[in-house]
Amino acid sequence: MPTLNDTRTLSLDEAPGLLEQIARASCRIERARATYEEQIARRRSAFVEATCDDEQLVDQLADRLSRIIDAHPDAFKRPRAVTTAFGRFGRRKVSNVLVEDADAAVEYALDSGYADLVKTVHKLQRSALAKRLRAGEDIPGVGLETGERSFYEVDRTLLKQARGDA
Numbered sequence: 001m002p003t004l005n006d007t008r009t010l011s012l013d014e015a016p017g018l019l020e021q022i023a024r025a026s027c028r029i030e031r032a033r034a035t036y037e038e039q040i041a042r043r044r045s046a047f048v049e050a051t052c053d054d055e056q057l058v059d060q061l062a063d064r065l066s067r068i069i070d071a072h073p074d075a076f077k078r079p080r081a082v083t084t085a086f087g088r089f090g091r092r093k094v095s096n097v098l099v100e101d102a103d104a105a106v107e108y109a110l111d112s113g114y115a116d117l118v119k120t121v122h123k124l125q126r127s128a129l130a131k132r133l134r135a136g137e138d139i140p141g142v143g144l145e146t147g148e149r150s151f152y153e154v155d156r157t158l159l160k161q162a163r164g165d166a
Helices: 012-071 102-111 126-134 156-165
Strands: 081-084 087-090
Touching: 012 087, 012 156
Parallel strands: none
Antiparallel strands: 081 087
């Protein structure tokens, strides 16, 4: 595997060749990714096809079992479940918090001093910070770094062709 950790003098003449190597390697990656994704899609499709009848059957049977259990609540007071060689079925107590008016609930929590009911998240907005810093405002703990960085872009047409070749 080639490495780029040599100590030769950095020459601008070398840059186009490096980009070509990057582009070729990126195309190989895209081709492999396309092949992988195609295999995954085929396997997912085969799985769905192989299991769709059983999925429908499980849904129908589970619905019928739930209706039977709900039709006989007294049979599940003690014990709460029936155990068979294939598993258990029965009733269990569940609770869900239904929030109908979140704003009213938050206002109540804050007014009543129930801080544990509310989560407050503070997040710095980088674009707003940058705007104020560029305007000359001094904000403690924040600075604006401006400079240049190198970049490269592999031609998207090459990557699309690589995916198509897979």
